[in-house]
Structures are given as C-alpha cells and as structure tokens.
Amino acid sequence: MSTLLKYLLAGIFLIVPSVYFSQNQVATQIKNKLNQQLSADSTEVDKLIHSAEKKARHDAKNGIAILQDAIILSNKLNYRKGKALAYLQMAKIYNRQRDFEKAEIYASDGANLANIWNLKPLQKSFFLMISEIEYDKGLHVPDTSIREEVRDIKAAIKYKYFLKDTLDRSVQQTVSLKKDVKNKENELVVFRFQSFLLGAGFVALLILIAFGYTWFNLRKVKMENKQLMTEQKLKRSQMNPHFIFNSIQNVRSLIHGKKEDEAVEYLNKFSKLTRQVLESSNENYISLTEEIEMLQHYLSIQQLLYGNSFDFSISTTENMDTDAYFLPPMLAQPFVENAIKHGLSGKQQGGFITVKFHLKDKRLIFEVRDNGSGFSGSPKTENHKSMAMNITKERLSHYSKNKSFKFHAEDLKNENQQITGARVLFEVPYIYEN
Secondary structure: OHHHHHHHHHHHHHHHHHHHHHHHHHHHHHHHHHHHHHHHHHHHHHHHHHHHHHHOOOOHHHHHHHHHHHHHHHHHHOOHHHHHHHHHHHHHHHHHOOOHHHHHHHHHHHHHHHHHOOOHHHHHHHHHHHHHHHHHHHHHOOOOOHHHHHHHHHHHHHHHHHHHHHHHHHHHHHHHHHHHHHHHHHHHHHHHHHHHHOOHHHHHHHHHHHHHHHHHHHHHHHHHHHHHHHHHHHHHHHOOHHHHHHHHHHHHHHHHOOOHHHHHHHHHHHHHHHHHHHHHOOOOOEEHHHHHHHHHHHHHHHHHHOOOOEEEEEEEOOOOOOOOEEEOOOOOHHHHHHHHHHHOOOOOOOEEEEEEEEEEOOEEEEEEEEOOOOHHHOHHHHHHHHHHHHHHHHHHHOOOOOOOOOEEEEEEEOOOOOEEEEEEEEEEOOEEOO
16 A cells, blocks of 8 residues: 555656656747737737838828728727827828828827837937927918018028028038048158157058058048038038038018018918928838928929029829838939029920830839030030039948949930930939839
8 A cells, every 4th residue: 555655656756756847848939929919919010000101192091091991900009109190190291181180189198108108219319300390380371471481581690591501510620620630641741750769670560550550540531521522512402501502591581572472372381391301311211202292392482582584394104112112311302403503594484394204114204404505615514514423422432332424415406406405314223112
C-alpha cells in the first residue's frame, strides 16, 4: 500500500509542473495574438483615414462617414494618434465645406487631445488648422473697413518677416563658417612655421599632410556654403520681399479703388500661396496636385501684378492621378518666373505661358513655353536662364544619385526662322504611391 502511494504522489508531482508550463505557453501565445491583432487594427485605422482624405475631395459626406468609423475603431483600440488624425481630417473637410462651427469643434477638441497625449507633430498641425479656420471665417463675410485692411496687411507683413528671419539665420550660419575657415587658415600658418624649425625634410612631409587636410576641410566648408546659398536663392526665387511688397501694394490699390471683391480674392490667393510655400519648405516631397496648386496661385498673382498682360494654362497627362506622384517642391517656379519677367517683358498684352507635366516611358517630364522674345533676345535673359538651371540642378543633386541632369532649352521659331517664344524641358525625380 505504501509503495502504491509513493507512485501516486510521484505521478502528481510530474503532472502538475507540465500542466503549469503548458498553461503559461498558451497564455503567452494568446497575448502575442492579441498584440498582433491590435497592430493590424491600428493599421486599419490609418488606412481608413487615408481613404477618407482622398474621397473627401470629391464626396465630403462619404469622407466624413469613413472618418467617423475610424474614430469609433480608434476608441475601441485606444489608438490615440489615429483618433487625433481623424479629428484633424474632420476639421479640414468641414472647413472646405465652410461649416466653420463643426470645423472649430473638431480642431479644438483634436488640439486638446494632442496636448494631453503629447503628440507634438500634431500640435503644430492643429495650430495651423485653427489659424486657417479663423482666416477663412474672416473671408466668409468680407469686411471692407480700414480696420480689416490693416489686419490683412499686418498678416502679410508677418509672413514677409518670417521669411526674412529664415534668410537672416542662413546668412549668420554662412558668416560663422567663414570665420571657422579663417581660424583654420591661421592655425595652418602657425603649424607650418613650427614645422619649418624642425628640419627641411620633416617640414616637407608635414606640409604635404597639412595641405591634404586643409584641402579636404576647405572643400567641405565650400560645399556647405554652396548648399546654404542654393537654399537662399531658392527661397528668394519662391517668395522674395520685392514680390511680397508689390502684392501688398496691389491690394491697397484695389481697396482704394473700391474693388473689394477683387481685393478679397487677391488676398485669398496670396495667403494660400504663402502658407503653401511655408509648409512645403519643411518637406522633401509634395504631391503633384499641391505643386500645380502653388503654380496656379503664383501665376494668378503675377497675372494681376502685370495688369493681365498674359494668360496661362497648366495641364497633365490625360487620366493621370496627380495625388499619387510626389516630387520636390517648387522645381518649376524659377522657369515660370523667367518666362514672365524676361520672356514676356516686352509684351503689354497677348502673352501666354503653357506649363505641362507629362509621363514618357515612366519618366515625369516638366515643360514650360512662352510666346515672348526667346533666350537669344538679350544677354540678361540668357543669364537668368543659366541661373535657374544651376539652382535647379543643385537641388536635384540632393534628391538623386544621378548627378548629370539634362536640361533642354531652346528658342521657338516659325517657318521664316523668326523667334516666336522659348521652351524649357527637363526630367523631374518623383516617388509614385498608388
């Protein structure tokens, strides 16, 4: 009997640990499956938000319904970022629909959630959204009083000085780098003098080493300075103070001429262009849709500044999904500016600019034409053409390993070999997201 009891106890001791470890393995497997399911569901929320953003451009009601589903799913998953993103898209849709009350509710609630959950990237997005709603509300019922005029001009000046501060910081960095180069050159002189005292043979070796070291550092500093100057030239070509000043003066003229509707429309285009330039300055790529919108606003403002002396058209390949193509921002702008300021400079009326983005053998090609005096008309025009090409080449070299970018620029001629305009064409690097 005692032997049987021993075997029974031994069996119990063997079975209990195995059951315990088996239960732990099952619990671990269930936990892993739940984590995988949670990750998959979070991805589903992101997909819903992305889908709603696209569909809302054509069907706002459908986009709102999808975002409401995304909010419900985010609440179930406790997916904070997804819920905040859905609120941001809701605010954008309602603002486009001019339902400012609902837009403010979603923007304010979303901003509070972003602050509570410390979602720093979204805090900035909600701040910009609330500012946009407030601005659009002001345009909903135009106020033509002096007080409103002053408010709008102050807003434009604020944008001007924001850009000026950005350029000033770049200049300060350039000055600092030049001082570093000068200090290094002074150190090199002292180093050579000390080396000379040690002997002719030893000096020759040290000079050779010092020369290589100095050349490398100077080349590095020059490349950094070159990059800074390129970015400064780009920002000046996008939104320079002279352009901003002329735009503000044009608004004042419209208001003094009691053309309130035109002034409001002009300010709306100018503010959108300024906001788009500021937002895209921190982005490496923007969609082709956004690039075209910025060019339309830029050309519309220039058209008013030049007294409607020219018309323009912007087109793409038929059935091309411009939301799926992403390219570096404002690549086309320097060439469009050249066409306006130099190609059409002698035309008081009848000017025309054509801008095209088209696909050829899976390559995205940019083309701009004008019916002006061409590149051979004057050395100044040729100089500006070269400057625009150099700036664009330097920018493109940062986006691709291919350092040889081919630009095609030519004068357009009729049957009698008379110049009828100019054309610029080049390939644009892009990212395609279906």
